[in-house]
Amino acid sequence: MYRRPIFAANWKMNKGPSDTEAFAKSFLNKLTGRQTSDIVIAAPFISLAVLTEALRDGRGIEVAAQNCSQFDDGAYTGEISVKMLREILVRHVIIGHSERRSIFGETNAIINAKMIKARQVGLKLIFCIGETLEERNAGKLESILRSQITEGLEGITAHDLEDSVIAYEPVWAIGTGVTASAEQAQEAHAFVRSVITDLYGAEVSGKLRIQYGGSVKPNNAAELMACPDIDGALIGGASLDAQSFYDIIQNGSPS
Numbered sequence: 001m002y003r004r005p006i007f008a009a010n011w012k013m014n015k016g017p018s019d020t021e022a023f024a025k026s027f028l029n030k031l032t033g034r035q036t037s038d039i040v041i042a043a044p045f046i047s048l049a050v051l052t053e054a055l056r057d058g059r060g061i062e063v064a065a066q067n068c069s070q071f072d073d074g075a076y077t078g079e080i081s082v083k084m085l086r087e088i089l090v091r092h093v094i095i096g097h098s099e100r101r102s103i104f105g106e107t108n109a110i111i112n113a114k115m116i117k118a119r120q121v122g123l124k125l126i127f128c129i130g131e132t133l134e135e136r137n138a139g140k141l142e143s144i145l146r147s148q149i150t151e152g153l154e155g156i157t158a159h160d161l162e163d164s165v166i167a168y169e170p171v172w173a174i175g176t177g178v179t180a181s182a183e184q185a186q187e188a189h190a191f192v193r194s195v196i197t198d199l200y201g202a203e204v205s206g207k208l209r210i211q212y213g214g215s216v217k218p219n220n221a222a223e224l225m226a227c228p229d230i231d232g233a234l235i236g237g238a239s240l241d242a243q244s245f246y247d248i249i250q251n252g253s254p255s
């Protein structure tokens with residue numbers, strides 16, 4: 001089954017509107033040929049409107065938010081609703097990133113509520129899962145991934161999943177410079193796909209794109225993307241520089 005790769009930049013809490021505009025200009029200047037992968041950029045909320053405007057040139061790069069509220073409009077100080085994101089033409093939302101889980105206390109239930117809310121307005125999900133080093137060393141890799149997937153996707157339909165990707169990001173590989181080996185990543189991706197097969201059947205799981213995230217760089221992208229169950233990447237640090245994000249896409253995309 002052919003799956004078009006999808007590369008997404010996750011800038012985290014970096015780049016205000018002016019840095020965002022400069023990045024978009026520089027990145028678009030590099031993207032001259034035909035692209036064989038989908039490209040998404042997840043900017044901080046305050047930079048999203050500038051980014052959607054800067055990328056409106058028809059080359060198909062889509063914009064993602066890094067989070068959303070699980071609530072509708074109302075008395076939720078500091079939150080951003082999914083309707084607001086749609087209003088400024090945001091297409092995707094990252095939900096369940098390990099930094100949201102560990103620093104901001106998001107549980108599988110909160111993550112699930114956000115995913116349901118995002119789908120109500122048609123936002124495409126970038127659903128992040130991954131184990132800590134302690135969990136991996138304790139032999140809990142599969143049970144952690146299975147519960148994150150099962151609880152996170154409660155009420156999410158096969159149709160919703162057609163518009164979504166799962167990002168497998170081992171927590172120990174995020175921002176550490178320690179990438180999962182291609183074998184470790186492939187093994188986890190194959191397991192994630194098997195859980196999706198259990199829940200939704202082989203047709204849905206065969207179509208689902210699963211991104212790898214965690215210290216992806218221009219020099220390791222090709223090896224990771226060559227693995228049969230890895231269908232793109234979610235890139236943090238190395239996506240902050242237009243050249244390095246571009247190089248990852250070029251090195252990891254089919255020719």
Ligand code: 13P
Pocket residue numbers: 010097169173174175176177213214215216234235236237238
């Ligand atoms: P790094 O690429 O900086 O390791 O971050 C990965 C990540 O968390 C992307 O969401």
